Amino acid sequence: MGSLARAVLNWVSGGLLDKxxxxxxxxxxxxxxxxxxxxxxxxxxxxxxxxxxxxIRLATAGFWEMRLLTFLIALxxxxxxxxxxxxxxxPQPWTVEKLPPPFDEWEGAILLSFFGVSVVGSGIKAVAGAIAYRDVGRR
Structure with a gap:
């Protein structure tokens, strides 16, 4: 997060962000x-x-093949x-069955990863870990 953005968010949150x-x-x-x-x-x-x-994700993100593959996996x-x-x-006369194992357990994770939710969570953890690692390295 840039220092200006951090300062603005900290000011808006009344110092809560820095805390x-x-x-x-x-x-x-x-x-x-x-x-x-x-x-x-x-x-x-x-x-x-x-x-x-x-x-790897950044290097392959611009390729249409990767976007197509992601689409086909999530479809x-x-x-x-x-x-x-x-x-x-x-309600329809037909019913939709649940997916067979293990996909019945993975469906939510796959959909969340498709929309980037789990990536954001991992990114936040990675940033926190990098900050902690940087601080320990200074000591």
Whole structure:
């Protein structure tokens, strides 16, 4: 987050943003400090893997093939969602069955990832971890 945007949001929130971010930074720093060296290496490896995955997503985001592939993967789940909603709101003579395992458990996660919700959550965790790692590195 840019410093101007952070300052504006902090002013609008009456200082709540800085308090919240400070709490998150301290909490992550405490968690990281409590880890042993092997756990810290594992944490660094996870951060590196996330950064590499982000680089791959950014590098392939402009290709129409990736957008088509994402669409085709999400399409069956979206159609199922629409059919369930249609049958719920306007009962039909046919019924929509639930998806077979393991897709019945994954459908929500797939749909949320399609809309970027889980990516945003992971991004927030990654930023918090990066801030905590940066702060521990200064000590």
């Amino acid at each position: 919240l971010l400070g709490f998150v930074e301290r909490r992550e720093a405490q968690k990281l400090a409590a880890l042993n060296s092997e756990q810290q290496r594992a944490h660094e490896d996870r951060l590196s893997a996330r950064a590499a995955a982000k680089d 069956p789940f979206l159609v199922h969602l629409w059919l369930v909603a249609w049958d719920t709101y306007w």
